[in-house]
Amino acid sequence: MFTGIVRERGRVVSLGGGEDGLHIEIEAPETAARTGIGDSVDVDGCCLTATAVQNGRFSVTAVPESLARTTLGGLSEGDEVNLEPSLRAGDPLGGHYVQGHVDGVGRIAALEPDGESRSVWVEAGPELLRYCVEKGSITVDGVSLTISALRDDAFATALVPHTLEVTTLGALKPGDGVNLEVDVLAKYVERLVQRAP
Incomplete structure (x- = not known):
């Protein structure tokens, strides 16, 4: 879960399409430092799973369902996105209960x-x-x-x-x-x- 308190603005460094959706690589040192492969990250309000993490960057894939319901399909290289890693025990609970499921x-x-x-x-x-x-x-x-x-x-x-x-x-x-x-x-x-x- 998330709280809607943005921890970092990330920068889209690469985009690639595949049968499984849109692959997005994001430069975000703070978020990458506390994210492991398989962890959830809120990207512009959409809960996505980290598929790779290295050198201050992480990658996610937006599946077709996510692309149909969000603005992620309109991203370009160089665009900034709001980021929030998933909550950990002990994190402050500001904002409100956010799932990362865009309506x-x-x-x-x-x-x-x-x-x-x-x-x-x-x-x-x-x-x-x-x-x-x-x-x-x-x-x-x-x-x-x-x-x-x-x-x-x-x-x-x-x-x-x-x-x-x-x-x-x-x-x-x-x-x-x-x-x-x-x-x-x-x-x-x-x-x-x-x-x-």
Whole structure:
């Protein structure tokens, strides 16, 4: 599991396709140092398995299902990605419970300065917005954020200066796609209510 607290921005150094999906090599010394082959790493919100680790780099493969549900298929060499290694016993539990199972792709609708912070409106489909509530949590490209406002076709969230500095969200512009994971607790509650006698 993850918490949505990005530990490092990595750089995509190579991409390669195969029958099993997209092979991605990422330069990220801190993440590589605490990652072994077979470990899970959250890459822009998507839980992927490390297949190789060496010289400050690690490799992962995004399978066709992941490519269909995320923005990973649009990566280019040189792009930066948000990274979070899986939690270990004793790690701080900031953010919220994140699985790294992307529910869908949202689109940046608007960016508005708010002092040193930035307010962002993200368009999403009704199948995702049904799980969103004001002051609730949502994961955007692997970053745990708090929903500040809702409308029928979008939600708003605030990006504080620290988030703008240490994650890739500071480079977002209108029209960009972002990986979204809604709070899994909301989905569990819905399922329980649906199955209640």
